[in-house]
Amino acid sequence: MITAATVDEQLKNVSSEEPRILIVGAGIAGVTLAQxxxxxxxxxxxxxxxxxxGRMTGDNRAGYMLALMPMVDPIIDxxxxxxxxxNASVGINRYIAHAHTGRVLxxxxxxxxxxxxxxxxxxxxxxxxxxxxxxxxxIAFDTTVTGLADDGTTVTVAGADPGGRSRSxxxxxxxxxxxxxxxxxxRTRRLVSGSTTEADSAESWVGDAVDTTWGGWVCWxxxxxxxxxxxxxxxxxxxxxIYPVKGAVGVFLGCPDSRxxxxxxxxxxxxxGRLTDLTSRIAxxxxxxxxxxxxxxxxxxxxxxxxxxxxxxVLLGDAAAGFLPxxxxxxxxxxxxAGVLAEELSALVAGPGTPSSPGGPxxxxxxxxxxxxxxxxxxxxxxxxxxxxxALARLMFDRSRLFAFARDQAFRVISIRSALKPILRLLESPxxxx
Numbered sequence: 001m002i003t004a005a006t007v008d009e010q011l012k013n014v015s016s017e018e019p020r021i022l023i024v025g026a027g028i029a030g031v032t033l034a035q036x037x038x039x040x041x042x043x044x045x046x047x048x049x050x051x052x053x054g055r056m057t058g059d060n061r062a063g064y065m066l067a068l069m070p071m072v073d074p075i076i077d078x079x080x081x082x083x084x085x086x087n088a089s090v091g092i093n094r095y096i097a098h099a100h101t102g103r104v105l106x107x108x109x110x111x112x113x114x115x116x117x118x119x120x121x122x123x124x125x126x127x128x129x130x131x132x133x134x135x136x137x138x139i140a141f142d143t144t145v146t147g148l149a150d151d152g153t154t155v156t157v158a159g160a161d162p163g164g165r166s167r168s169x170x171x172x173x174x175x176x177x178x179x180x181x182x183x184x185x186x187r188t189r190r191l192v193s194g195s196t197t198e199a200d201s202a203e204s205w206v207g208d209a210v211d212t213t214w215g216g217w218v219c220w221x222x223x224x225x226x227x228x229x230x231x232x233x234x235x236x237x238x239x240x241x242i243y244p245v246k247g248a249v250g251v252f253l254g255c256p257d258s259r260x261x262x263x264x265x266x267x268x269x270x271x272x273g274r275l276t277d278l279t280s281r282i283a284x285x286x287x288x289x290x291x292x293x294x295x296x297x298x299x300x301x302x303x304x305x306x307x308x309x310x311x312x313x314v315l316l317g318d319a320a321a322g323f324l325p326x327x328x329x330x331x332x333x334x335x336x337x338a339g340v341l342a343e344e345l346s347a348l349v350a351g352p353g354t355p356s357s358p359g360g361p362x363x364x365x366x367x368x369x370x371x372x373x374x375x376x377x378x379x380x381x382x383x384x385x386x387x388x389x390x391a392l393a394r395l396m397f398d399r400s401r402l403f404a405f406a407r408d409q410a411f412r413v414i415s416i417r418s419a420l421k422p423i424l425r426l427l428e429s430p431x432x433x434x
Contacts, residue, residue, distance in 0.1 A: 002026075002053040002129070005138035007159075007173070013043040019348045019367065021045065022157060022175045025182030026139045028125070029317025029334040031132045033179060035079055036342035042349065045175075047143040047159075049182070064125040064218065065243045065250025067092055067230065069332040070118025070427055075339045076131070084131045089123035090244050094229040097411050100236045100404040102275035102282060108416040111228070117427040122230075124245045128331070148178060148191040150311040177345065177367050178313045184303050184322025192313050207306030210390055212324065214239075214397045216254030217264045219295040221288035223248050224281055231281060234396050236404035238271050242285050251285040252298070252325070256399060260297060265290040300324055300393070304386060308379055309371035316341060321382050326392035329385050329423060337378050340431050344374045377431055388422040 014020055021037065023030045026048035034046040068089075076085045093111030098104055114120045123131075147158035154174040180188045216239065223244070231242040239254035255267055262270070268290040272278065289295060303322040308315045316337055323330030348370060395407060417424070 001135060002133050002137050002139055004052070004141055007045055007047060007140045007143060010043065010045045010138050010140065011173075014045075015043070017349070018042050019176035019345070020174070021177045021179065021345065022047070022155075022173075023179045023181055024145055024188045025180070025186075025317075025319070026050070027181060027183060027317060027334075028128065028132070028331050029319075029338050030179070030181035031129060031137060032075060032335045032338035033181065033316060033342055035132055035134065035137060036075070036339060037345060039079060040342065040346050040349075042346070044179075045140070046138065047140040047145075049142065049144045049187075051142050053139070053141070065122070065245050065252075066125055066128060066331050067120065067122050067243055067328045068128070068335075069120060069329055069423065070114055071332045071336045071430070073118035074430075075335050078339070079132065079134060081131050081134060084134075085121070085123075086119075088127040088131050088246055089121035090227045090246055092120045092122045092228060092230055092244065094226075095416065096229055096231045098231065098233040098277075098282075099408040099411075100234065100401070102233060102277035102279070104277070105408060105411045110230075110416060110420075113416060113420070114427070117424075122244045122246075122250075124248070124250070125331075127246060145188045145191065147172075148188070148313065150192075150313060152311070155312045176312060176348075177371070179316050179341070180313065180319045181316040182319060184301075184318040186315075186319040189305075189315065189319055192310050207304045209301060209303040210324070210393070212300040212393050212397050213257050214254055215257055215260060215297055215299040216252045217267075217289055217292075217295040217297055218250065218252050219264075219288050219292040221249040221251050221285045224284070226281060233275075233282070234404070234407060235271070235274070236401040237399040238267075238274075239396055240271065240282065240285065242281060249281075249285065249288075251288055253286070253289045254300070254397065256397075257299075264292070264295050298325075300397070302386070302390070304383065308375040309368075312367045312371070314341070314371040314374065320379075321386050323386060324389045324393050326396055327385065327389040327423065329389065333382050333385050336431065337382060340378045341374050343433070344370045344377075377433075381426055381431060384422060385426060 021044040023034050023044050023046045026046055034044050037044045076082055093109055095108045095110040096104060097106050111120050145157055145159045149156045155178045156172050156174050158172045180186055182188050227244045233240040241252040243250040259267060268286045272286050302324045305315050305320050308320050317334035
C-alpha cells in the first residue's frame with residue numbers, strides 16, 4: 001500500500017548505522033529497490049514528481065499491461081508477495097501468431113517452455129505496483145530534485161518540497177547514494193555532472209537511442225475466456241498485440257508515425273477492413289481501440305545510457321536502459337536490476353569500513369565501488385535484452401506487404417525456442433555476485 005510521507009518524515013527512520021539513500025522515481029524500478037532495501041532493514045528515501053498515488057498508478061500511462069518473465073520470481077519471493085502476485089495476475093501459456101491477414105500461423109505453449117525457470121504472468125502496471133508496495137510503501141509525492149553535487153564524500157541534493165516550494169540552501173540534504181530511477185526521459189540525469197542542458201545530459205550519459213518511427217494506441221478490452229493467451233498480428237503497416245491481465249485484456253494497436261493523424265477510430269477501421277480472418281477476440285479489441293475515449297498513444301522509442309554509475313550516483317530501470325516493448329522484458333529487467341542493486345547496497349550496512357553517515361571515509365567497500373560493481377554485473381545482461389528488443393522491432397515494424405508475406409513464411413519454420421534464445425540464455429544464468 002502506498003502512503004504519502006515527506007522526505008523529512010522518511011528521514012526520521014534512518015539510523016546512524018545505515019547509509020542515507022535517495023531513490024528518485026517511484027516507478028517499477030524505484031519501488032522495487034525501495035521495498036527490497038526496506039525488507040533488509042534499511043530506510044531509503046523514495047520520492048516521485050507525481051502529485052499523488054492516483055497520478056502515479058493511473059491507467060492512462062505507457063506500458064500499463066505487462067507480461068513478466070520468470071526473472072522477477074526471486075524479487076517477488078524476497079518481498080513475500082507470491083500469493084498477492086498470483087492473485088493479481090493471470091498465467092500466460094499460449095502465444096498465438098497471426099499472419100498479416102489475421103489467419104493463425106502457429107500456436108506455441110510459451111508457458112510450458114518457461115516453466116523450468118518460473119512463472120510467466122500477465123498483469124497491469126497498477127496491479128504490479130500494488131503487489132510491490134505490500135503493506136506499506138512511503139513515498140514523498142510532488143517532490144523533485146533540482147540540483148546534485150557530489151564532492152566525493154556525499155551527494156548534496158537540492159530539491160522542491162511538496163507543493164513546489166524550493167528548499168533553501170541551508171536545508172539541502174546530503175546522501176551517501178542517489179539512485180536515479182525516474183524513467184527514460186529522466187529530468188534528474190542531466191544534473192549529475194552539474195550540467196543544466198539536455199545536450200550536456202546526452203553527452204554525459206546517453207549512449208544511443210532508437211526511434212522506430214512507429215507508435216501505437218493502448219487501451220483495455222473486456223476479459224474473455226482466452227485469459228492464458230497472447231495474440232499478435234505483425235501486419236503490413238500495422239501491429240496488433242493482445243495481452244491478458246486479471247479481469248481485462250490489454251490492447252496495443254501500432255502504426256507508423258505518419259498514420260497517427262488518422263486517429264484510433266479510423267485506423268482501427270482500416271485494419272479491420274484489411275483482415276480476411278477476424279476472430280471474435282481481434283474484433284472486440286479493434287472495437288475497444290475505436291471506442292476508447294482518447295487512448296494513450298505510445299511513441300516507440302528507446303534509449304541506452306553509455307554508463308550507469310558516476311561517483312555516488314547511479315541509474316536504474318528505464319533511466320539506464322529504456323526498452324521498446326517488443327520482447328516484453330523491460331519491466332522484468334528493471335526489477336532484476338533493482339534486485340542486484342539492493343544486494344550490493346546491503347553490503348554497505350555491515351561491510352568493513354562502511355561509512356555510518358554522510359561524509360564517512362572511502363574504503364574498498366565505499367559507495368562508489370559498490371555502484372561500479374553493480375554496473376559491471378548487470379549492464380551486460382540488460383544490454384543483451386535491449387539488443388533483442390531492438391532486433392525484434394526491425395522485424396515487427398514494416399509497411400511492405402512483400403516483407404510481411406516473407407515474414408509469415410518464416411514464422412512457420414522458426415521455433416519459439418529459437419526466437420527466445422537470448423531471453424532463455426538470461427534465465428539460464430541469473431546474475432551472481434562477482
